[in-house]
Amino acid sequence: MPYDNQSRYDRLAFELSSPGRIAYSLPESDADVATARGQIPAAYLRSEPAELPELSELDVVRHYSRLSQMNYGVDTHFYPLGSCTMKYNPKINEDMARLAGFGRLHPLAPEAASQGALQLLHELAGMLSEIAGMDAVSLQPAAGAQGELAGVLMIRTYHASRGEKRTKVLIPDSAHGTNPASTAIAGYEVIEVKSDANGEVDLGDLARHLGDDVAAFMITVPNTLGNFEPRVVDITEMCHARGVQVYMDGANLNAILGITRPGDLGFDVCHFNLHKTFTTPHGGGGPGAGPVGVKAHLEPFLPTPVVVKSGERYALDWKRPKSIGKLEAFWGNFGMHVRAYTYIRTMGAAGLRGVSENAVLNANYIMKRLEQYFDIAAPGPCMHECVLSAHRQKKHGVTAMDIAKRLLDLGFYAPSTYFPLIVEEALMIEPTETESKETLDQFCEAMITIAKEAETNPQAVLDAPRTTPVSRLDQTKAAREPNLRWRPSS
Amino acid sequence: MRYLPTTERDQRAMLDAIGVRAIEDLLVKIPSKSRLERPLALPPALAETELIGHMRALAATNADSDSHVCFLGAGAYDHYVPSPIDHLVRRGEFLTAYTPYQPEASQGTLRSIYEYQTMIAELTGMDVANASIYDGASSLAEAALMAHAVTGRGEVVLAGGVHPLYRRVVATYCDGPGVKLRDVAAPEGVLDAAAARKAVGAKSAALVVQSPNFYGCLEDIAAAAEIAHGAGALLVVVSDPVNLGVLEAPGRLGADIVVGDGQGLGVPLSYGGPYLGVFAAKSDFVRRMPGRLVGATVDHDGRRGFVLTLQTREQHIRRAKATSNICTNVALCALMATIYLSTLGKQGLVRVGELSMAGAHYAADRLAKIPGVSLRFAAPFFKEFTLKLSKPPERIVGKLVKQKILAGVPLKAFDRKLGDCLLVAVTEKRTRQEIDHFAEALAKAVA
Numbered sequence: 001m002p003y004d005n006q007s008r009y010d011r012l013a014f015e016l017s018s019p020g021r022i023a024y025s026l027p028e029s030d031a032d033v034a035t036a037r038g039q040i041p042a043a044y045l046r047s048e049p050a051e052l053p054e055l056s057e058l059d060v061v062r063h064y065s066r067l068s069q070m071n072y073g074v075d076t077h078f079y080p081l082g083s084c085t086m087k088y089n090p091k092i093n094e095d096m097a098r099l100a101g102f103g104r105l106h107p108l109a110p111e112a113a114s115q116g117a118l119q120l121l122h123e124l125a126g127m128l129s130e131i132a133g134m135d136a137v138s139l140q141p142a143a144g145a146q147g148e149l150a151g152v153l154m155i156r157t158y159h160a161s162r163g164e165k166r167t168k169v170l171i172p173d174s175a176h177g178t179n180p181a182s183t184a185i186a187g188y189e190v191i192e193v194k195s196d197a198n199g200e201v202d203l204g205d206l207a208r209h210l211g212d213d214v215a216a217f218m219i220t221v222p223n224t225l226g227n228f229e230p231r232v233v234d235i236t237e238m239c240h241a242r243g244v245q246v247y248m249d250g251a252n253l254n255a256i257l258g259i260t261r262p263g264d265l266g267f268d269v270c271h272f273n274l275h276k277t278f279t280t281p282h283g284g285g286g287p288g289a290g291p292v293g294v295k296a297h298l299e300p301f302l303p304t305p306v307v308v309k310s311g312e313r314y315a316l317d318w319k320r321p322k323s324i325g326k327l328e329a330f331w332g333n334f335g336m337h338v339r340a341y342t343y344i345r346t347m348g349a350a351g352l353r354g355v356s357e358n359a360v361l362n363a364n365y366i367m368k369r370l371e372q373y374f375d376i377a378a379p380g381p382c383m384h385e386c387v388l389s390a391h392r393q394k395k396h397g398v399t400a401m402d403i404a405k406r407l408l409d410l411g412f413y414a415p416s417t418y419f420p421l422i423v424e425e426a427l428m429i430e431p432t433e434t435e436s437k438e439t440l441d442q443f444c445e446a447m448i449t450i451a452k453e454a455e456t457n458p459q460a461v462l463d464a465p466r467t468t469p470v471s472r473l474d475q476t477k478a479a480r481e482p483n484l485r486w487r488p489s490s
Numbered sequence: 491m492r493y494l495p496t497t498e499r500d501q502r503a504m505l506d507a508i509g510v511r512a513i514e515d516l517l518v519k520i521p522s523k524s525r526l527e528r529p530l531a532l533p534p535a536l537a538e539t540e541l542i543g544h545m546r547a548l549a550a551t552n553a554d555s556d557s558h559v560c561f562l563g564a565g566a567y568d569h570y571v572p573s574p575i576d577h578l579v580r581r582g583e584f585l586t587a588y589t590p591y592q593p594e595a596s597q598g599t600l601r602s603i604y605e606y607q608t609m610i611a612e613l614t615g616m617d618v619a620n621a622s623i624y625d626g627a628s629s630l631a632e633a634a635l636m637a638h639a640v641t642g643r644g645e646v647v648l649a650g651g652v653h654p655l656y657r658r659v660v661a662t663y664c665d666g667p668g669v670k671l672r673d674v675a676a677p678e679g680v681l682d683a684a685a686a687r688k689a690v691g692a693k694s695a696a697l698v699v700q701s702p703n704f705y706g707c708l709e710d711i712a713a714a715a716e717i718a719h720g721a722g723a724l725l726v727v728v729s730d731p732v733n734l735g736v737l738e739a740p741g742r743l744g745a746d747i748v749v750g751d752g753q754g755l756g757v758p759l760s761y762g763g764p765y766l767g768v769f770a771a772k773s774d775f776v777r778r779m780p781g782r783l784v785g786a787t788v789d790h791d792g793r794r795g796f797v798l799t800l801q802t803r804e805q806h807i808r809r810a811k812a813t814s815n816i817c818t819n820v821a822l823c824a825l826m827a828t829i830y831l832s833t834l835g836k837q838g839l840v841r842v843g844e845l846s847m848a849g850a851h852y853a854a855d856r857l858a859k860i861p862g863v864s865l866r867f868a869a870p871f872f873k874e875f876t877l878k879l880s881k882p883p884e885r886i887v888g889k890l891v892k893q894k895i896l897a898g899v900p901l902k903a904f905d906r907k908l909g910d911c912l913l914v915a916v917t918e919k920r921t922r923q924e925i926d927h928f929a930e931a932l933a934k935a936v937a
Contacts, residue, residue: 030922075582101549107762113553187666283822287764330762348535
């Protein structure tokens with residue numbers, strides 16, 4: 001048997017299994033199991049046991065501790081992943097979500113006995129409304145993409161309520177992939193609007209597409225090149241003049257807290273990613289939460305139920321005849337709501353503005369320090385993130401992906417690569433406000449080292465990563481010969 | 491502010507390096523007329539000690555399953571969560587990692603998802619499971635859309651026992667694509683096979699059954715499969731995976747897609763979310779599946795490694811033509827389930843199912859003997875059952891919560907015809923003593 005040193009740890013729980021080992025502790029049955037079994041038709045009962053691992057408790061703890069050590073997280077590494085806002089996730093948020101009155105509360109506990117939870121939801125919706133300049137917020141969407149779906153469905157229902165049949169939604173070519181995907185599920189045809197070289201909306205192209213058949217225009221502010229769209233108010237006004245609703249993808253809200261508000265810019269709908277701006281942890285891919293805010297004219301269409309306050313009592317209002325319906329079985333990802341609420345109550349208004357100011361400062365600092373070494377996708381100043389291009393490095397055979405992999409060796413997670421799609425060899429860097437100048441300097445030094453290696457020793461970059469638990473992985477094999485579950489023979 | 495490390499001195503040095511005088515100079519692209527000229531109107535910032543006091547006070551008003559004996563179910567269950575789970579998922583390397591798009595620096599997450607996919611496939615009896623959807627209801631909605639895409643048919647038939655809130659989520663998702671929903675009543679608490687046979691036809695993309703269903707009753711999945719397949723439709727089964735140590739894998743009974751909520755697998759109740767949307771299917775449909783999939787492969791040096799794969803189904807590649815819009819899922823909840831299933835293992839999951847089942851049958855027997863209380867349906871059940879009460883269930887629930895008992899879910903809000911009914915769930919956590927105490931309190935309340 002090979003030694004399991006951490007750098008070569010390669011076990012799965014199934015491979016550690018030994019028949020007869022247990023890691024659980026359950027009481028003896030007070031009631032009669034055999035009698036209960038006898039009351040269920042035999043054909044409904046499991047015929048062959050499920051092959052789950054048999055481990056001791058220490059086996060479980062050590063295995064998953066070791067798996068965790070194969071990950072980079074914000075707690076261990078700088079994570080300059082553009083558009084993802086990988087900021088520090090405060091520990092107190094975790095503690096608050098685990099208070100028994102929140103963490104162990106059943107969603108169908110009587111309303112009179114869930115008042116604290118309902119109050120928290122009501123107050124959080126109010127605070128998010130203020131932050132975004134919106135009139136109402138639904139906390140129900142489970143993630144940004146579901147917030148988008150909710151927002152577009154509300155727009156659709158709104159137009160239908162006015163007897164208007166509009167069939168298209170306009171989306172810039174620089175948009176996140178979820179925008180067109182959510183819009184398509186909502187039953188719309190997606191029309192792409194061009195961006196100019198700076199990633200700003202091509203107003204001429206927008207004007208050409210705006211028509212009576214257009215339901216909405218969906219844009220990200222600041223845009224995915226990290227720039228504030230200077231003509232955003234002109235855009236929302238142009239759209240409204242044609243009866244078109246304007247949706248703001250709030251993925252980049254971390255840039256503008258307390259500085260400007262989507263509602264004041266003319267947006268009718270926007271969603272929030274609580275797992276970005278409001279510090280709920282990403283958890284390796286979720287859970288997140290994607291509340292959606294609307295102006296008053298869309299409020300009747302919010303998902304059911306809505307948390308309402310009457311006198312000193314909080315309640316779930318189900319009588320919403322114009323609502324688009326439900327998105328999750330219950331009231332949304334409450335555990336994430338508790339964390340975001342904790343964060344906003346910790347920061348206050350001045351704290352949140354400080355967040356955005358420092359996020360913008362950090363991104364501009366990185367852009368400035370790297371501009372000699374990499375092409376800049378769009379001239380600054382940028383907002384909370386900057387987009388570089390590896391165009392120069394590619395001449396030496398070094399791509400954005402190679403740079404990303406080399407960064408892993410130098411102790412950093414990678415920037416987002418190949419997004420936005422309109423930038424060749426894009427490297428999208430979002431430092432967030434929670435990183436210190438020292439960390440930013442180290443990161444810039446690493447990037448400069450790689451830029452120099454690309455010229456003098458490209459192989460060092462192409463061979464990366466060498467310090468991670470595995471080296472570069474064969475993606476083609478994974479897709480051509482899908483192996484999606486473990487089997488004893490494999 | 492403890493989350494903002496940049497000192498005034500740092501700011502000065504950085505502004506100098508950038509070549510501007512103030513942060514304000516970096517915000518010039520935001521038109522001045524669009525600026526917020528006042529501070530946000532938010533409550534004042536709280537110090538950590540103040541905040542904890544405030545949050546504890548809010549939490550204390552809620553009737554949680556620590557302070558109360560919980561018989562609530564209807565899609566969320568008070569199952570035991572073994573201690574190691576929370577210790578492990580709180581490790582920052584798991585908790586604060588992003589989606590594993592850089593696989594070399596994300597093998598921990600990727601391996602745990604591969605284990606999760608294997609365990610869910612094993613439990614459900616399906617070929618392949620994805621990395622998760624948001625919750626059981628949104629998983630079912632995705633299954634309805636997938637059945638529509640696979641069959642090219644425009645109607646989905648839902649058995650009356652499907653959770654009414656799940657049904658509402660399915661309706662929301664099906665609205666845009668124009669998929670029609672058709673319901674088959676369940677007057678006896680289970681699918682009426684004759685009515686189902688009439689409802690499922692050449693237009694049907696899928697028949698959806700849930701077992702145990704919303705009322706707690708077990709459905710005849712094999713019979714439903716025959717009806718669905720007879721009409722060329724898929725069978726979608728909504729299943730609670732924590733029951734599948736004891737109950738037959740839906741895949742062995744003819745399911746084409748199995749969805750459900752994995753909350754019972756170590757995920758906290760948390761007032762309804764985040765939970766765990768389970769999604770598994772036959773391998774024929776893998777390229778139409780929503781969500782992320784992790785696959786095994788090899789690295790440059792020939793060692794085993796894991797990656798996100800078949801990504802051309804997904805929104806970040808396929809955009810408007812993706813199989814789903816899902817991006818962020820509930821990876822950390824899937825990790826909880828993976829650690830749960832590793833902890834309970836082959837024997838423990840059976841034990842959880844047996845204890846819940848035996849407790850529920852003991853409770854049903856005991857409660858139905860109370861004058862004014864009876865079992866509403868005769869169909870076999872597992873860990874949850876519907877009681878008919880002689881007094882309004884809302885009032886009973888209100889009385890019992892004062893005695894620290896969460897008696898069950900009144901069904902009036904879900905189905906007016908069941909306005910006199912209470913849905914009661916029993917997990918392995920409920921002792922005989924607690925059930926007896928509940929019975930005594932209920933007897934007094936209905937007397």
